Amino acid sequence: MAQNITNGVAVKADKVSFHFKKLRAIDELSLVVPAGISFGLLGPNGAGKTTLIRLITGLLKPKSGGIDVLGQPPSRKNARLIGYMPQLHSLYAELSVMQNVSFFAKIYGLKNSKQRQQRVEEVTKLVNLWGRRNDSVMNLSGGMKQRASLACAIVHNPPLLLLDEPTVGLDPELRVTFWDYFTSLTQEGTTLIISSHTMDDAAHCDRLGFMRQGKVIAQGTPTELKEATGQPEASLEEAFLHFIHREEGSDG
Amino acid sequence: MGSSTFTIAGRLMNQLIRDRRTLGLIIIVPLVVMSLIGLSFPDEGILDYIAPAMLAALALFFSFLLTGISFLRERSQGTMERLMASPVSRLDVVFGYLFGFFFFALAQTLIIVLFTIYVFDINFMGEIWQILVFQILVITGSVTLGIFTSTFARNEFQMVQFIPLIILPQMFLSGVLWPVEQMPDYLQWMSAAMPLTYAIDGLRDIMLYGKGLLDVGFELAVLAGFTVVTSVLAALTLRRGAAG
Ligand SMILES: Nc1ncnc2c1ncn2[C@@H]1O[C@H](COP(=O)(O)OP(=O)(O)OP(=O)(O)O)[C@@H](O)[C@H]1O
Ligand SMILES: [Mg+2]
Numbered sequence: 001m002a003q004n005i006t007n008g009v010a011v012k013a014d015k016v017s018f019h020f021k022k023l024r025a026i027d028e029l030s031l032v033v034p035a036g037i038s039f040g041l042l043g044p045n046g047a048g049k050t051t052l053i054r055l056i057t058g059l060l061k062p063k064s065g066g067i068d069v070l071g072q073p074p075s076r077k078n079a080r081l082i083g084y085m086p087q088l089h090s091l092y093a094e095l096s097v098m099q100n101v102s103f104f105a106k107i108y109g110l111k112n113s114k115q116r117q118q119r120v121e122e123v124t125k126l127v128n129l130w131g132r133r134n135d136s137v138m139n140l141s142g143g144m145k146q147r148a149s150l151a152c153a154i155v156h157n158p159p160l161l162l163l164d165e166p167t168v169g170l171d172p173e174l175r176v177t178f179w180d181y182f183t184s185l186t187q188e189g190t191t192l193i194i195s196s197h198t199m200d201d202a203a204h205c206d207r208l209g210f211m212r213q214g215k216v217i218a219q220g221t222p223t224e225l226k227e228a229t230g231q232p233e234a235s236l237e238e239a240f241l242h243f244i245h246r247e248e249g250s251d252g
Numbered sequence: 253m254g255s256s257t258f259t260i261a262g263r264l265m266n267q268l269i270r271d272r273r274t275l276g277l278i279i280i281v282p283l284v285v286m287s288l289i290g291l292s293f294p295d296e297g298i299l300d301y302i303a304p305a306m307l308a309a310l311a312l313f314f315s316f317l318l319t320g321i322s323f324l325r326e327r328s329q330g331t332m333e334r335l336m337a338s339p340v341s342r343l344d345v346v347f348g349y350l351f352g353f354f355f356f357a358l359a360q361t362l363i364i365v366l367f368t369i370y371v372f373d374i375n376f377m378g379e380i381w382q383i384l385v386f387q388i389l390v391i392t393g394s395v396t397l398g399i400f401t402s403t404f405a406r407n408e409f410q411m412v413q414f415i416p417l418i419i420l421p422q423m424f425l426s427g428v429l430w431p432v433e434q435m436p437d438y439l440q441w442m443s444a445a446m447p448l449t450y451a452i453d454g455l456r457d458i459m460l461y462g463k464g465l466l467d468v469g470f471e472l473a474v475l476a477g478f479t480v481v482t483s484v485l486a487a488l489t490l491r492r493g494a495a496g
Pocket of ligand 1: 020023024025043044045046047048049050051052087
């Protein structure tokens with residue numbers, strides 16, 4: 001239904017710039033993310049992936065340019081449309097897994113307590129933490145914390161999910177499970193924006209944006225990006241490096 | 253202020269309940285402190301005079317520090333980032349903290365009051381419920397002051413520096429140990445700007461002179477005004493889009 005009012009566009013950034021004091025973290029970046037797909041943000045450390053995601057959540061305001069999320073600039077009123085998984089676990093360490101998930105479920109307006117409990121149970125099982133549901137988050141392993149954090153981001157079933165490096169620290173089996181789940185979400189019409197450093201994640205995405213120094217230097221489907229290198233056999237990794245080097249060349 | 257206020261308050265209470273050691277310290281430390289102070293004054297008359305001031309000062313100290321640190325952790329562990337990206341309003345956060353800590357601070361105050369009155373057997377007039385109602389305002393102001401102050405601290409080291417800056421001067425200048433009237437003019441002016449001064453004045457009026465809550469209406473109003481100002485300031489510093 002969100003697609004109708006927004007002509008199928010989930011996120012639209014128009015010449016967005018953001019700087020921390022003198023440091024230009026996002027530099028006149030323009031981007032259109034169609035609704036109902038998984039969009040991968042790739043780029044070296046410091047490229048601006050996290051900053052871009054925080055701009056989309058509304059945590060940061062662009063210094064110039066504009067961002068629309070499902071047709072409106074991000075604000076507290078449409079915060080429910082977004083699920084946000086920050087790069088760091090960002091959970092209450094003393095609380096149990098269930099208490100954390102349940103807290104965010106309430107904060108995001110799941111009022112009916114029976115439905116909420118059901119949903120909390122559902123996502124806790126989904127991230128494979130049901131057996132550890134009553135453990136304090138501080139006693140979980142790194143990858144488990146990552147999973148608990150994902151559960152908190154998806155609990156309210158948002159049409160747009162912003163996941164900042166969600167697969168870091170996951171074992172290969174869970175990675176596969178996660179991607180199966182992400183794919184099923186996009187099939188239901190959810191839009192996913194996922195930042196990552198791994199080409200394995202990238203290969204799963206419907207579209208990719210390569211970022212460098214606060215700009216998106218290339219975007220397209222994985223196949224398009226590989227073809228653009230001019231070498232039909234190129235891997236995504238090679239495509240990524242191809243675009244990075246091309247940019248470096250044009251920097252002079 | 254909506255249901256999120258109570259969601260946040262409930263979460264803070266859960267956090268403290270699951271952190272048994274902190275919970276124990278909240279109760280035991282004030283008792284140890286009061287015992288030491290009580291035993292160090294052999295003269296009962298002095299203790300009667302000091303006790304009301306200590307009630308107010310301890311409430312300020314503990315509520316300020318507990319909220320300040322816990323608010324700071326909310327930011328350093330990244331959960332504030334999540335909250336600010338969510339539909340909760342900044343007033344939900346401030347009031348959530350207020351209610352969340354309120355019961356612990358109130359329980360703490362109750363223990364201190366009863367301990368001081370019955371174990372040290374101080375002479376006091378007035379009624380216990382009036383002391384408690386008065387303390388509620390002291391606590392409220394201290395919690396919001398803690399939240400507001402913590403927004404100026406980037407880490408725990410910085411937060412701890414605010415104790416000598418904000419709490420200690422109040423302990424010395426607001427009449428805990430010697431009457432404000434005996435201080436030089438400029439110190440009296442400073443003292444008039446400190447919330448603890450009014451807290452101590454009011455509590456002494458109740459406990460030493462048996463006055464009622466209506467008689468300390470001025471002190472109550474000043475404390476209430478202070479609470480409103482600090483909570484508004486605290487909420488303003490929590491702006492969405494102002495995250496660093
Ligand atoms: N709070 C901040 N204050 C100052 N500078 C910041 C802040 N956050 C990010 N930066 C700077 O902005 C630039 C972009 O950072 P960002 O975190 O968006 O990169 P990233 O692509 O997410 O990197 P990574 O892959 O390491 O997560 C970096 O140069 C970083 O140092
Ligand atoms: Mg990042």
